Amino acid sequence: MRFLLVDRILELEPGKSIKAEHHISSDEDFFRDHFPGFPVVPGVLLTEMMAQAAGKCLDAEGREKGKGKAMLAQIRSAYFRDWVRPDSTALITAEVRTNQAQYATAVCAIEVNEAKVCSADLLFSFLPMNEFAPGYRDEVLETFLASRKHGKV
Numbered sequence: 001m002r003f004l005l006v007d008r009i010l011e012l013e014p015g016k017s018i019k020a021e022h023h024i025s026s027d028e029d030f031f032r033d034h035f036p037g038f039p040v041v042p043g044v045l046l047t048e049m050m051a052q053a054a055g056k057c058l059d060a061e062g063r064e065k066g067k068g069k070a071m072l073a074q075i076r077s078a079y080f081r082d083w084v085r086p087d088s089t090a091l092i093t094a095e096v097r098t099n100q101a102q103y104a105t106a107v108c109a110i111e112v113n114e115a116k117v118c119s120a121d122l123l124f125s126f127l128p129m130n131e132f133a134p135g136y137r138d139e140v141l142e143t144f145l146a147s148r149k150h151g152k153v
Contacts, residue, residue, distance in 0.1 A: 006049065006056060013057075015058060018094050026086035047120055069129060071126070076120075076123055077121045078121075090111070090117075094108040094109075102126070103125050
């Protein structure tokens, strides 16, 4: 299973807010078992989508400030309002509320077809980049930042 749950960044204000998307294909492995006859995206994966988007927002600023990589440390709250079905596109938003040297918080949401399907209040800590594999890269974030640098966004 592929665990990159943000396909594209649409808008980004580093360290403050992000709008991103993820297309949920009908051939995802988890749909076979969650649930047979009524396939829906597991809530934990929806939460992970929000965490990955918010993490990219924090990482975009952290690169400039040497903070390290934002890592989900706590799900303070999560609410699920509707089912997310196969062949949907999730519009993921996050607004950073607190951004300190040791931690950050973000309020996040996912919409599908202009209807809010879930939201979460998340807490992040920062892990030093030397803890990751040498050459670690976030291609989605790098692609967005490069396009913005070249005036394409």
